[in-house]
Amino acid sequence: MITGIERLNAAIKGEILDRIPVFCNLVDQGAKELGMSLQEYYAKGEYVAEGQIRMREKYGYDNVWSLFYVGKEAELLGCRKILFAQDGPPNVQDFVIKSYEDIPKLQIPDNIIDHPAFQEELTCLRLLKAEVGGKYSIVAYITSSMTLPVLLMGMEKWLELLLWGPPDLRDELLSKCHEFFTREMAAYRKAGADALVYSNPFGSTDTIPLKFFREHALPWIEKDVNAVGAEGLVYYCGTSRMNAVLDVVIERTGITAYNLSPFDDVVEGKRIIAGRALTVGILNDLKLIDWSHDEIRCEVKRILEAGMPGGKFVFGTMGMPYCIPEENINTMLEAAYEFGSLRPQECESSAFAVKAEL
Template structure:
């Protein structure tokens, strides 16, 4: 079976030789090609080449088209990204500097015509041609209720979201929904077949269940209605969200859940059961300091909890650059060893 077939089997509860194994290696690509981060991310063909090289070396089941989260802000007018060769690129120039800017803020008519889209398109074209029929090609989409944090900063967005004028908040969110629809449609059309729906505001870790039900879920529904959710994974960063799993099933219909390492995996598996895919996620922050043996032991613990009854995937978060490569290899080797189903 191909990795893509193994993933489909896990989602549907069909027989397979092993569980799917995801390894998210995003910022390692520049180092893989011995390039400076800014130069690397400017060229989609380089991002694709690094993803394919690491896929071949480690043998996991997925590649990524994501360059960096701030790319969405660039598509919406951000003029400056802060690059570092030892860390994650981040937004340096906010598109919305004060509330008055919201009225002037406009979403491009076609984001695929924006210069910042070209590198993403180039990357996906290569990944689609090379592994589109065999592997998961992951893309990252930021929920409309989270996107404003990239446009104006988290502090200003939290102030507006929780205590600001409702009409102003909703005006910005409507524009973010418009962008979301364009973004997810463009990623699908370019070849992405797994969409990580990033929604930290969909976790009780950030806001209470009442706010999620009343102020977040309605916007999530608007995000997701046009294209459906068959290829969508619910992802709250590394924040736990067991408390809203049933709500997500009932209100959004998303059946694949990328569980935080801070959450109780056994409880998440019980809640999801055979209704969908439980993704057990290792704490790759701790992997920075773990030994190979400690890494393997944690993989074994996660997999043994999750694989009973099927419908399970093993994965990691965003794999910090400081994680030693021996631990990445140990993680994947252990996942293959303990993830056997036949």
């Protein structure tokens, strides 16, 4: 049986085995699969690992996640309150930095892998490595230096400091966040993560102007990547478009995988990347909540027809909402497996077949 790692290695070479790789971000859904509340589920690494293994076996995609929730990073830096919803991802409830005076007090742990707040993630990673290591990609989520302050002080206060605040405090916080980033990256790699999603909405001109990106964001992206190496990194800007910065990021960092925004033009993204890296075409999975069966198939086919010619293409999703109906998840993945099994010329010749059925 062909494994997800084999599909990914083929895609890196510009080849297709049975189909292209499909990476699916079913994270919170593991709790539902185990019949648990989200708070109970995320309390133990063995629950998260079991949930990820079951979800992958149930749907057949090519990865598992070590991700609990984004606020876990804030917990490593002193956050004591996480807000757990019944049907959505947990969020930071109490910020570590409440005023600028708290920035000099922020302490960066020397050893992330031995930190008490990392132990459940470590348990999860070890179990995933034992069960699926070498067969399916184990994906970790790492917040960039420029984005981590949002988890520590909130978006409004961070934008105020970033754009108009005292430069010395801004740079002190960024330096501390960079130090944390490098140590967290080392911990995830040591624990067995294969792919490391480098999350940075500030790496897109949807969030900041191009001039600010070039003068401020790009130097910190380079600093992050130079410190840890580009191996296994996946450039990710959330829903923010990245086509406008793709060329310079590839040139200056050497990152070899890019999760396009659902709002990026996939053909244009492939043209800019020009075979220098993997392109991940992302479906806007918020639409899966109420899209029809035919709408889902049509959108999956559109993305694949745009991305598969030329190879080096992966199909993926964003952070799939907890409330997506199971039948819609199945429809999306079945379409990805069907249309992703076609060779590029077959994909092109079958264009508009689904649309014609509508």
